[in-house]
Amino acid sequence: xxxxxxxxxxxxxxxxxxxxxxxxxxxxxxxxxxxxxxxxxxxxxxxxxxxxxxxxxxxxxxxxxxxxxxxxxxxxxxxxxxxxxxxxxxxxxxxxxxxxxxxxxxxxxxxxxxxxxxxxxxxxxxxxxxxxxxxxxxxxxxxxxxxxxxxxxxxxxxxxxxxxxxxxxxxxxxxxxxxxxxxxxxxxxxxxxxxxxxxxxxxxxxxxxxxxxxxxxxxxxxxxxxxxxxxxxxxxxxxxxxxxxxxxxxxxxxxxxxxxxxxxxxxxxxxxxxxxxxxxxxxxxxxxxxxxxxxxxxxxxxxxxxxxxxxxxxxxxxxxxxxxxxxxxxxxxxxxxxxxxxxxxxxxxxxxxxxxxxxxxxxxxxxxxxxxxxxxxxxxxxxxxxxxxxxxxxxxxxxxxxxxxxxxxxxxxxxxxxxxxxxxxxxxxxxx
Amino acid sequence: xxxxxxxxxxxxxxxxxxxxxxxxxxxxxxxxxxxxxxxxxxxxxxxxxxxxxxxxxxxxxxxxxxxxxxxxxxxxxxxxxxxxxxxxxxxxxxxxxxxxxxxxxxxxxxxxxxxxxxxxxxxxxxxxxxxxxxxxxxxxxxxxxxxxxxxxxxxxxxxxxxxxxxxxxxxxxxxxxxxxxxxxxxxxxxxxxxxxxxxxxxxxxxxxxxxxxxxxxxxxxxxxxxxxxxxxxxxxxxxxxxxxxxxxxxxxxxxxxxxxxxxxxxxxxxxxxxxxxxxxxxxxxxxxxxxxxxxxxxxxxxxxxxxxxxxxxxxxx
Numbered sequence: 001x002x003x004x005x006x007x008x009x010x011x012x013x014x015x016x017x018x019x020x021x022x023x024x025x026x027x028x029x030x031x032x033x034x035x036x037x038x039x040x041x042x043x044x045x046x047x048x049x050x051x052x053x054x055x056x057x058x059x060x061x062x063x064x065x066x067x068x069x070x071x072x073x074x075x076x077x078x079x080x081x082x083x084x085x086x087x088x089x090x091x092x093x094x095x096x097x098x099x100x101x102x103x104x105x106x107x108x109x110x111x112x113x114x115x116x117x118x119x120x121x122x123x124x125x126x127x128x129x130x131x132x133x134x135x136x137x138x139x140x141x142x143x144x145x146x147x148x149x150x151x152x153x154x155x156x157x158x159x160x161x162x163x164x165x166x167x168x169x170x171x172x173x174x175x176x177x178x179x180x181x182x183x184x185x186x187x188x189x190x191x192x193x194x195x196x197x198x199x200x201x202x203x204x205x206x207x208x209x210x211x212x213x214x215x216x217x218x219x220x221x222x223x224x225x226x227x228x229x230x231x232x233x234x235x236x237x238x239x240x241x242x243x244x245x246x247x248x249x250x251x252x253x254x255x256x257x258x259x260x261x262x263x264x265x266x267x268x269x270x271x272x273x274x275x276x277x278x279x280x281x282x283x284x285x286x287x288x289x290x291x292x293x294x295x296x297x298x299x300x301x302x303x304x305x306x307x308x309x310x311x312x313x314x315x316x317x318x319x320x321x322x323x324x325x326x327x328x329x330x331x332x333x334x335x336x337x338x339x340x341x342x343x344x345x346x347x348x349x350x351x352x353x354x355x356x357x358x359x360x361x362x363x364x365x366x367x368x369x370x371x372x373x374x375x376x377x378x379x380x381x382x383x384x385x386x387x388x389x390x391x392x393x394x395x396x397x398x399x400x401x402x403x404x405x406x407x408x409x410x411x412x413x414x415x416x417x418x419x420x421x422x423x424x425x426x427x428x429x430x431x432x
Numbered sequence: 433x434x435x436x437x438x439x440x441x442x443x444x445x446x447x448x449x450x451x452x453x454x455x456x457x458x459x460x461x462x463x464x465x466x467x468x469x470x471x472x473x474x475x476x477x478x479x480x481x482x483x484x485x486x487x488x489x490x491x492x493x494x495x496x497x498x499x500x501x502x503x504x505x506x507x508x509x510x511x512x513x514x515x516x517x518x519x520x521x522x523x524x525x526x527x528x529x530x531x532x533x534x535x536x537x538x539x540x541x542x543x544x545x546x547x548x549x550x551x552x553x554x555x556x557x558x559x560x561x562x563x564x565x566x567x568x569x570x571x572x573x574x575x576x577x578x579x580x581x582x583x584x585x586x587x588x589x590x591x592x593x594x595x596x597x598x599x600x601x602x603x604x605x606x607x608x609x610x611x612x613x614x615x616x617x618x619x620x621x622x623x624x625x626x627x628x629x630x631x632x633x634x635x636x637x638x639x640x641x642x643x644x645x646x647x648x649x650x651x652x653x654x655x656x657x658x659x660x661x662x663x664x665x666x667x668x669x670x671x672x673x674x675x676x677x678x679x680x681x682x683x684x685x686x687x688x689x690x691x692x693x694x695x696x697x698x699x700x701x702x703x704x705x706x707x708x709x710x711x712x713x714x715x716x717x718x719x720x721x722x723x724x725x726x727x728x729x730x731x732x733x734x735x736x737x738x739x740x741x742x743x744x745x746x747x748x749x
Contacts, residue, residue: 042560049555053548060622061574064589229457236454251462257726258465259683261703262719266464269479279480340443369578376707386580393584406581417576426572429630
């Protein structure tokens with residue numbers, strides 16, 4: 001109210017109505033309410049413009065990803081098809097030696113599941129935790145369909161002695177509830193032992209943690225490389241006269257606009273053992289024809305191609321910040337006796353940090369989730385976590401595992417994105 | 433970038449070294465794209481320059497890989513090149529089909545992304561927009577979230593889009609979106625939207641809201657104000673956003689691999705298959721055509737940007 005009283009128009013309204021704390025509009029409504037109404041109307045209008053797109057993105061993007069992530073902790077392949085033994089697991093503590101009730105429940109469930117032809121699903125679910133056990137379920141399923149007589153323990157062990165394996169029972173216990181954290185444990189190379197304690201998996205099966213580290217380490221390296229290559233270019237473009245820099249800018253923007261697959265293909269062509277670069281090196285006599293370098297289908301290939309592809313994402317933000325740096329600061333530093341190196345280090349470089357931060361975070365975020373380039377040029381040592389997710393989606397069909405890995409990757413990316421938004425602001429993103 | 437007169441000899445050396453370094457980096461940026469162009473005219477099925485090519489012998493060059501783009505998949509590729517031959521190419525050639533699909537999907541997803549994205553950008557650039565920052569972050573996120581995660585999520589959702597409704601106790605029956613053009617168009621529109629939002633909001637930063645008020649005070653309806661005042665001013669931004677969205681769709685392969693059916697073979701998918709199975713110089717011919725295409729797009733966008741800056745009176749950069 002105090003602010004409204006300072007407004008000259010409000011003052012007129014005050015004299016007209018005669019009541020100093022109840023300002024009204026011309027048609028007699030209280031001014032505060034009229035203002036609030038018009039503001040909420042404006043807010044509603046603005047929101048209505050955004051609403052269709054927001055709904056579209058929520059339905060086609062946010063909800064699907066949420067649904068997919070649900071699979072990372074929810075898998076009822078075992079529990080839905082094996083209800084009796086699942087109930088037995090729920091009643092007994094971890095590590096209980098299976099008793100008669102357990103064997104009876106198992107035999108009944110196996111029979112029912114084999115009849116319903118869902119035994120494959122059950123076996124697949126256990127197979128995720130204990131490799132090789134799918135065939136145990138399917139072969140036993142075939143046998144129990146021909147009939148099974150009590151005592152069930154002996155009958156099942158007769159069919160396959162693997163049924164007595166404590167690891168199998170531990171895996172079944174893990175799968176007996178639809179909601180499970182086991183896929184996340186597996187995604188960080190952990191598992192539960194027979195007593196239900198969390199332990200590391202055997203040394204030769206620890207792949208995911210290594211892969212996460214490799215993804216982050218390679219992304220960091222690529223970010224550093226784009227910085228080393230991008231900084232001089234951005235500086236040159238920012239200090240050249242407009243006409244020349246616009247011309248050179250095309251050399252940065254053309255790769256940016258060129259298809260990702262085209263750029264990846266060119267690197268495959270260039271880096272092959274019978275490719276252009278090796279040919280030139282042999283022709284120059286730097287290497288012999290027999291010692292052609294293996295620069296592709298390994299980490300080197302991934303690093304070179306991704307650095308090239310992501311370089312414009314570093315140059316563009318750096319350039320837009322460097323353009324705004326006033327050159328007289330550096331000149332002032334020089335006139336006060338600083339060497340050119342000191343002037344650069346103490347005066348120029350600190351002013352480029354906002355652009356550097358924006359570019360580095362963008363490159364890192366994009367690199368962490370890269371899939372196509374590593375898949376094509378990475379060989380086996382240049383694969384990233386995205387490629388593992390794709391493998392679980394299309395080859396092993398372990399969708400829950402893919403979802404758990406995706407959830408961890410997404411968590412990391414969103415954390416970085418949040419940081420980017422706080423430090424740079426998403427509305428400051430510029431393209432070309 | 434001239435060397436100042438007071439520069440020490442060391443600084444002079446460094447200056448020329450710096451220019452050389454920059455030239456090398458520019459070479460690194462552009463050479464891989466340029467080198468495939470002559471290689472696509474190779475007469476031999478190799479990925480390197482043959483001796484004949486280096487001697488500029490016309491026999492070292494040929495159009496055979498471009499020709500194979502047309503003939504691959506045709507029922508009668510060897511016949512005389514009359515009208516029926518071209519009809520066959522138009523109807524059956526694999527790369528022609530892929531190009532048609534890419535254009536159809538690209539155009540429709542661009543229209544969807546541009547219309548929704550421009551409306552949203554108009555709303556987002558109003559000062560009274562509630563939760564502006566959070567909503568902006570959500571709308572930009574398709575660009576940030578790793579493509580493989582997006583594609584995986586879409587794979588499950590598009591296989592059974594009605595599954596969502598079962599949460600509300602409904603049990604509707606509806607078709608799949610996966611394996612249909614509509615599904616791919618939706619997916620590509622989602623991926624293109626961030627680019628539209630970014631370019632259009634950037635154009636609206638310099639937009640003078642009092643122009644709208646002036647139009648309204650002169651009696652123009654909101655619709656008339658939009659089409660006669662706002663739209664002409666933001667059009668360059670809208671078009672570059674649309675071009676970005678189109679390129680995104682035209683170059684997208686991961687979502688296509690996961691949700692498209694055999695009918696939605698696009699150029700990137702065909703390239704992906706070609707690269708993974710057996711890479712032939714025909715891929716380089718496609719790549720060259722795509723490079724030419726991106727040069728055309730880049731030129732358009734640059735011209736638009738300059739025009740937009742001129743109209744709005746914003747000094748470049």
